[in-house]
Amino acid sequence: xxxxxxxxxxxxxxxxxxxxxxxxxxxxxxxxxxxxxxxxxxxxxxxxxxxxxxxxxxxxxxxxxxxxxxxxxxxxxxxxxxxxxxxxxxxxxxxxxxxxxxxxxxxxxxxxxxxxxxxxxxxxxxxxxxxxxxxxxxxxxxxxxxxxxxxxxxxxxxxxxxxxxxxxxxxxxxxxxxxxxxxxxxxxxxxxxxxxxxxxxxxxxxxxxxxxxxxxxxxxxxxxxxxxxxxxxxxxxxxxxxxxxxxxxxxxxxxxxxxxxxxxxxxxxxxxxxxxxxxxxxxxxxxxxxxxxxxxxx
Amino acid sequence: xxxxxxxxxxxxxxxxxxxxxxxxxxxxxxxxxxxxxxxxxxxxxxxxxxxxxxxxxxxxxxxxxxxxxxxxxxxxxxxxxxxxxxxxxxxxxxxxxxxxxxxxxxxxxxxxxxxxxxxxxxxxxxxxxxxxxxxxxxxxxxxxxxxxxxxxxxxxxxxxxxxxxxxxxxxxxxxxxxxxxxxxxxxxxxxxxxxxxxxxxxxxxxxxxxxxxxxxxxxxxxxxxxxxxxxxxxxxxxxxxxx
Numbered sequence: 001x002x003x004x005x006x007x008x009x010x011x012x013x014x015x016x017x018x019x020x021x022x023x024x025x026x027x028x029x030x031x032x033x034x035x036x037x038x039x040x041x042x043x044x045x046x047x048x049x050x051x052x053x054x055x056x057x058x059x060x061x062x063x064x065x066x067x068x069x070x071x072x073x074x075x076x077x078x079x080x081x082x083x084x085x086x087x088x089x090x091x092x093x094x095x096x097x098x099x100x101x102x103x104x105x106x107x108x109x110x111x112x113x114x115x116x117x118x119x120x121x122x123x124x125x126x127x128x129x130x131x132x133x134x135x136x137x138x139x140x141x142x143x144x145x146x147x148x149x150x151x152x153x154x155x156x157x158x159x160x161x162x163x164x165x166x167x168x169x170x171x172x173x174x175x176x177x178x179x180x181x182x183x184x185x186x187x188x189x190x191x192x193x194x195x196x197x198x199x200x201x202x203x204x205x206x207x208x209x210x211x212x213x214x215x216x217x218x219x220x221x222x223x224x225x226x227x228x229x230x231x232x233x234x235x236x237x238x239x240x241x242x243x244x245x246x247x248x249x250x251x252x253x254x255x256x257x258x259x260x261x262x263x264x265x266x267x268x269x270x271x272x273x274x275x276x277x278x279x280x281x282x283x284x285x286x287x288x289x290x291x292x293x294x295x296x297x298x
Numbered sequence: 299x300x301x302x303x304x305x306x307x308x309x310x311x312x313x314x315x316x317x318x319x320x321x322x323x324x325x326x327x328x329x330x331x332x333x334x335x336x337x338x339x340x341x342x343x344x345x346x347x348x349x350x351x352x353x354x355x356x357x358x359x360x361x362x363x364x365x366x367x368x369x370x371x372x373x374x375x376x377x378x379x380x381x382x383x384x385x386x387x388x389x390x391x392x393x394x395x396x397x398x399x400x401x402x403x404x405x406x407x408x409x410x411x412x413x414x415x416x417x418x419x420x421x422x423x424x425x426x427x428x429x430x431x432x433x434x435x436x437x438x439x440x441x442x443x444x445x446x447x448x449x450x451x452x453x454x455x456x457x458x459x460x461x462x463x464x465x466x467x468x469x470x471x472x473x474x475x476x477x478x479x480x481x482x483x484x485x486x487x488x489x490x491x492x493x494x495x496x497x498x499x500x501x502x503x504x505x506x507x508x509x510x511x512x513x514x515x516x517x518x519x520x521x522x523x524x525x526x527x528x529x530x531x532x533x534x535x536x537x538x539x540x541x
Binding site: 215 | 362384385388389391392396402404415416418419420421423424463467
């Protein structure tokens with residue numbers, strides 16, 4: 001495509017937007033509406049992902065050791081575990097510390113421990129934090145291969161449940177966004193069809209003086225892209241402001257024993273604006289392309 | 299981008315347009331053309347006469363490749379246009395200028411812009427556009443009205459704008475579909491004068507019309523179509539008794 005042709009398309013695109021103000025406003029409004037809905041779902045998806053990642057990072061693994069190991073051996077074991085792929089951190093918990101923790105956890109009932117008479121039945125242990133919960137079973141296998149280890153314990157079933165739940169949530173929000181995308185393309189195609197109907201004369205003239213199909217299409221596609229960008233910017237402003245407000249309110253609210261908070265505004269805003277602009281351009285361009293097809297067959 | 303060899307130097311190119319055994323039947327069973335044979339030579343001025351629905355418009359649409367014949371072939375410049383692919387159609391149309399009864403001008407563009415538009419959409423260089431548009435506007439006598447909008451012009455002037463637009467890319471064929479249909483007699487003769495001048499510069503003209511006085515007055519070749527067949531083809535004919 002020649003440069004001057006590009007200029008011609010952009011000039012014609014803007015001109016026709018100005019000329020068909022009412023229809024352009026209608027098309028932009030539908031783009032904004034569609035993008036708001038898509039944006040809301042995107043924000044929900046990101047926050048589910050955020051919460052899931054947070055939950056997953058809290059998955060821990062307990063490694064119980066044989067009794068009577070020297071400090072030296074324990075240190076070697078610790079470094080050995082640290083080197084395993086998927087292990088984020090290793091914390092040594094001696095049997096004394098473990099007993100104190102137990103006392104603390106039992107609270108009022110801790111008098112029951114008095115019956116032990118200074119005899120500590122708890123083993124020494126390592127507390128492992130995982131970098132990726134999906135690798136839990138592999139890590140467990142590698143750890144149990146190390147000598148002097150009595151037992152490896154982690155919430156295997158709970159972990160599997162959590163992983164499958166977050167997977168389903170992620171996938172379903174993705175599917176919903178895709179469906180919304182198709183619906184909005186359809187709506188925008190129909191709105192643009194109305195502007196095209198008003199201009200079928202112009203298209204007819206272009207065709208009989210020998211304009212190629214692409215040449216006829218391009219100004220309309222540019223028009224669709226401009227509508228998409230304007231819609232994306234408006235939707236971004238509305239959604240951004242609303243999210244900023246909501247994130248402020250929800251911050252560190254306690255619901256029951258769970259502390260919930262939304263993903264911080266500055267972490268989410270860039271990806272949201274980028275997504276809305278890309279989706280806006282996409283639905284504007286594809287919408288135009290679909291609707292211009294009918295009129296171009298002259 | 300590819301170019302069709304419009305500048306044909308071989309002998310056979312005297313025959314610019316040839317309809318060979320062309321029939322057109324619409325899906326509803328309506329046979330609008332029955333085995334038409336018609337040859338138009340380079341530089342001719344041909345009137346196409348006949349009543350409404352006789353098949354004149356079908357012949358024009360076939361030439362512009364808006365529709366395809368059911369059978370037969372249509373040669374333009376020795377090329378069978380029925381064999382052109384869809385993407386070749388625009389390049390075929392660039393060699394044919396068209397004017398219609400209803401002018402088909404863009405109301406929100408000035409006279410100059412309407413004519414320039416025809417060059418812009420085939421991606422002509424801006425320098426060429428600035429050079430060519432004033433030339434055709436002066437040819438149709440509208441140099442002084444270049445900045446006006448179609449609504450500010452008379453019907454005859456509007457038709458001359460559309461003539462300028464049809465000619466601005468120097469096509470070898472000019473098709474005029476009832477160009478005087480919406481004009482009073484005086485304006486009609488104005489248009490015919492311009493058409494004659496265009497023809498004298500070498501452009502082949504095919505004009506479909508109902509205007510008896512014009513056909514009789516011009517003394518050009520007349521092809522009469524009735525019920526899908528050519529009933530008469532005279533070198534210096536008149537409108538005749540048909541219709």
